[in-house]
Structures are given as structure tokens and as C-alpha cells.
Amino acid sequence: MGNTYRIAIVGCGGIANGKHMPSLAKLSNVQMVAFCDIVPERAVEAAEKYGAEGAKTYTDYREALKDATIDIVHVCTPNDSHAEIAIAALEAGKHVMCEKPMAKTAADAARMVEAAKRTGKKLTIGYNNRFRPDSQHLKKLCEDGEFGDIYYAKAHAIRRRAVPTWGVFLDEEKQGGGPLIDIGTHALDLTLWMMNNYKPKVVLGTAYHKLSQKENAANAWGPWDPKKFTVEDSAFGMIVMENGATIMLESSWALNSLDVDEAKCTLCGTEGGADMKGGLRLNGEKHSRLYTTEVNLQAGGVAFYDGKQEKDADLEMRKWIEAIDEDKEPVVTPEQAFVVSQILEALYESARTGKAVYLNQ
Incomplete structure (x- = not known):
């Protein structure tokens, strides 16, 4: 993998600290450059521990999405905000990994599938098992x-x-x-x-x-x-x-x-x-x-x-980044997660x- 991918973490709580950030940190071709959380201290703490040089922190994910240099967004927030954030990220031209379940409702999950197809960006859901x-x-x-x-x-x-x-x-x-x-x-x-x-x-x-x-x-x-x-x-x-x-x-x-x-x-x-x-x-x-x-x-x-x-x-994070780098289907497809x-x-x-x-x- 010759490319380096810049990642934003939205939601710096338990699942981000327990899974996403530690595993991403082991990959040589990714940089975590943005950290967003409604609790500012959590974003700052995550940036200090996992952030690349010059990493920024946010309390509003919309501000993070304005950064055109961000390639990938990881959505690690409560279920009711999965669809809103994931769709906004896809429409901003980012690939998205969203934690499970895909969304709070099936209608929201369907909207996420549609947004991925419409934007041509990759979307996967965090079914790590x-x-x-x-x-x-x-x-x-x-x-x-x-x-x-x-x-x-x-x-x-x-x-x-x-x-x-x-x-x-x-x-x-x-x-x-x-x-x-x-x-x-x-x-x-x-x-x-x-x-x-x-x-x-x-x-x-x-x-x-x-x-x-x-x-x-x-x-x-x-x-x-x-x-x-x-x-x-x-x-x-x-x-x-x-x-x-x-x-x-x-x-x-x-x-x-x-x-x-x-x-x-x-x-x-x-x-x-x-x-x-x-x-x-x-x-x-x-x-x-x-x-x-x-x-x-x-x-x-x-x-x-x-x-x-x-x-x-x-392995989950490595395969996800490989799917982007090699332009192939992620292991967990949005269509599967919708069902x-x-x-x-x-x-x-x-x-x-x-x-x-x-x-x-």
C-alpha cells in the first residue's frame, strides 16, 4: 500500500478507545488527524495519545468534514446519530467506517446505503466478530x-x-x-x-x-x-x-x-x-x-x-484500509448490514x- 490515508475519529468514547484508535495506530499508512467529541476533553485526550503531528480537535463533526485533506471518517457515536454523521461524511467525499449497528432504524440504514452508492465512497460497518x-x-x-x-x-x-x-x-x-x-x-x-x-x-x-x-x-x-x-x-x-x-x-x-x-x-x-x-x-x-x-x-x-x-x-482495520487502497469491496458491505x-x-x-x-x- 503506497498511499497514506488521513482519518477523522468522530466520537472518542469507549469503542473508539477500545478498538478503532489502538488498531489504526498499528498501521503505517494511516494518520489520525482529527478527533471530534461533544466532550472537548475526550477529543483532546485522544489527539494527544493517537494524533499525528498537528492533529486537530472538534466538538462539531461538521467542522471536521470541511477539511478536504481527510480521506476517511470513523463514526463511533451512539446509534441514533450513525446515519446523520455517516451520510454527511459520505457526501463530503470521505470513506466511512461506522460502528455497529448500522443505524437506529432500518430507514436510516437504507439512507446510508443509498448515500454510499450515490457518492461512490466506501461504507462499512464495524462487525468485528x-x-x-x-x-x-x-x-x-x-x-x-x-x-x-x-x-x-x-x-x-x-x-x-x-x-x-x-x-x-x-x-x-x-x-x-x-x-x-x-x-x-x-x-x-x-x-x-x-x-x-x-x-x-x-x-x-x-x-x-x-x-x-x-x-x-x-x-x-x-x-x-x-x-x-x-x-x-x-x-x-x-x-x-x-x-x-x-x-x-x-x-x-x-x-x-x-x-x-x-x-x-x-x-x-x-x-x-x-x-x-x-x-x-x-x-x-x-x-x-x-x-x-x-x-x-x-x-x-x-x-x-x-x-x-x-x-x-x-485485522478488521487492516482489511478496511486495504479495501480503500485496492478499491475493492469491504468485508462488511452496507447492503449486508442493512439486512x-x-x-x-x-x-x-x-x-x-x-x-x-x-x-x-
Whole structure:
């Protein structure tokens, strides 16, 4: 890669500090030159830690977008502002990586897809779990036809007690929902990607507020405030695709369950199956006998090899910059991410109305 790309970070909070900026900092052909946050101190702190020489800070992203030297914008803000900022950046001639989920609503996600097509700029969404070693290996097996026709799958996003109590996670107005749109979105994206199936027909969903009102609840990050817990604590759904395939989606921040899995999927096909529970496991039938195989995902898969694997976030950022540099499609396309948002919104609607929601009719 011979070019150097100038990047603006919009939203310098947890996800920017936890994923975007540290991983971008490892790439030799990018410079983070602009940092924007409604809290000025956060932008300044990010610039001091990750900024190139002369990096600027902003409290209004519109001012940052006026800089014609900026090539790429990373949108790391709450869900309700994803579409507004991403579309403005695309229209300003920038490529955009937006954090997941794509948008608060499917209509906003559709507007983002349209803006990317209209401007000719690249848009991707931060579904980083696609870049894990188990995900990468499983995707190759799917592409090779290892499992045949995948007609049943499960998308897992279950936490026993891990409610995020900071930021706007509990604010339905800002986020659009709770665990379904926060972590269920990762599991659903992963599952659709493995199946390479983006044509949903009908969904049926349920959402619960059963544990959210408990006082002094046990929680990984300390008790939540029931008065501020305005989103669901768990949500579940069934998605039937146009080709008849069925996906069961489960998501929770708080659930009385010991069966805990997050950003994982189970696949069942005509020739075999796989799941990500306790590592990547494959199953099938050969020579009239059933088999189960546990895949060694250590670097190189060789006992004497002690090389280090690239972290999923590092690989995600590298592949994103490569897509721009080589003018190719990003790993996560906006069209794929739109379908995830479309299904999530339909699940919430079904949960509210108690009725199945038909899509693309």
C-alpha cells in the first residue's frame, strides 16, 4: 500500500478507545488527524495519545468534514446519530467506517446505503466478530460447501449478568433498544454471513423487561439503576428466510441461564454442521458413522509454532484500509448490514405488536 490515508475519529468514547484508535495506530499508512467529541476533553485526550503531528480537535463533526485533506471518517457515536454523521461524511467525499449497528432504524440504514452508492465512497460497518480466527475458518468451510445447504441456524448473544451501565446503553431513545440491537446484532450478522443468506421473509420476536427493574442486582459492572433501564433485558426471535431456512436468535444482558454465549452461531446443513461453543466444533457423518471434530485455532495450528495471531480488531482495520487502497469491496458491505438492521427492527415491531412481521413483500 503506497498511499497514506488521513482519518477523522468522530466520537472518542469507549469503542473508539477500545478498538478503532489502538488498531489504526498499528498501521503505517494511516494518520489520525482529527478527533471530534461533544466532550472537548475526550477529543483532546485522544489527539494527544493517537494524533499525528498537528492533529486537530472538534466538538462539531461538521467542522471536521470541511477539511478536504481527510480521506476517511470513523463514526463511533451512539446509534441514533450513525446515519446523520455517516451520510454527511459520505457526501463530503470521505470513506466511512461506522460502528455497529448500522443505524437506529432500518430507514436510516437504507439512507446510508443509498448515500454510499450515490457518492461512490466506501461504507462499512464495524462487525468485528467476522475477523476472529474461528469466524474466518468457519466462513472458509461454508464457502467450500462443507455443510451443504444450511437450513437451520442459531445466533447466540446470551449474557447471564452483564448489563452495560455506562454511556447511553440503557437509553432507548439514543440506542433504539437493548441487548438485541447491541450484542444480538453481532450474532445475527455472523450467522447471516456464514449462511450467505440475506433474504428474510418473516420474523416473530419477543422482548422482556423481567430483570431490569430489580434493585441492587448482581452485575458485572455493578448494579444498574432500574429508573434508567428503559430497554429490554432480553429478546428472542425466529427468522424465516425466503428459501425456507430458519434462524433462531437469542440475546440478553441479564438472564437466569448458565448457557452463556456471545457473538457465536450454530449452523446445521445437509452435509454437516458446526458450532462455536467452547471452541469451533464440526459435526457430520462419514462412512455411516457420526463424527465430531474440534478445530485447533492456535496460530498456524502446529504444536511447535509460537507465532502470534493478529487480533480481530487489527485485522478488521487492516482489511478496511486495504479495501480503500485496492478499491475493492469491504468485508462488511452496507447492503449486508442493512439486512441486519431490517431484521432487528422487525423483531422489535413483532415484540410490540405480538404479530409476525413480513419483509420484502
